[in-house]
Amino acid sequence: DAGITQSPRHKVTETGTPVTLRCHQTENHRYMYWYRQDPGHGLRLIHYSYGVKDTDKGEVSDGYSVSRSKTEDFLLTLESATSSQTSVYFCAIRRDNTNYGYTFGSGTRLTVV
Amino acid sequence: DAKTTQPPSMDCAEGRAANLPCNHSTISGNEYVYWYRQIHSQGPQYIIHGLKNNETNEMASLIITEDRKSSTLILPHATLRDTAVYYCIVRVDNNAGNMLTFGGGTRLMVKP
Numbered sequence: 176d177a178g179i180t181q182s183p184r185h186k187v188t189e190t191g192t193p194v195t196l197r198c199h200q201t202e203n204h205r206y207m208y209w210y211r212q213d214p215g216h217g218l219r220l221i222h223y224s225y226g227v228k229d230t231d232k233g234e235v236s237d238g239y240s241v242s243r244s245k246t247e248d249f250l251l252t253l254e255s256a257t258s259s260q261t262s263v264y265f266c267a268i269r270r271d272n273t274n275y276g277y278t279f280g281s282g283t284r285l286t287v288v
Numbered sequence: 289d290a291k292t293t294q295p296p297s298m299d300c301a302e303g304r305a306a307n308l309p310c311n312h313s314t315i316s317g318n319e320y321v322y323w324y325r326q327i328h329s330q331g332p333q334y335i336i337h338g339l340k341n342n343e344t345n346e347m348a349s350l351i352i353t354e355d356r357k358s359s360t361l362i363l364p365h366a367t368l369r370d371t372a373v374y375y376c377i378v379r380v381d382n383n384a385g386n387m388l389t390f391g392g393g394t395r396l397m398v399k400p
Contacts, residue, residue, distance in 0.1 A: 208387055217375075218332065218390040233387065265331050267388075277324075277388055279331025
């Protein structure tokens, strides 16, 4: 969708296992974001990146790490998944040189059992 | 970024105009008003944004009050496909990578 893809789209994993979600963009934009969405909480920012190897924490970063070794990929890792991390995860990119161009991916539905 | 207040839900008849209000009384002079919507299970989608002038595009119109403390998103002829959660966000627009902060939004139900 508009140059941004998330994988996998759905995943079920067991508590305590590591999980990595991938966000891939084809347009080489600088800023990328990971959000989670839960009923009653809306979208909350987990981590974001402003360039290769440049990342920062968002509102709900505990239990998550990210990596950005190349411009096109922004990885979100749950080191040891917990049931509280069951959620829908959205990646977003901010299109450079525009002042409205946030584009979101289609989401990854993660279930931790 | 300034906080926003939106009604949690609204109904609209198909074919009629949907007017979604947003209060942002603490908005600063350099903060823009953005509107996004999220159709069930999809990622949020940009609709429109503005600073102080009214704006219109192919999707909607944005009316910002003169004091900028509130705004209204107008969908001129709502269709069933416009049923979604609509988010009003205010933020400074610069290249420092300010992220979007989402509130609860308004759940718009368009009814036949």
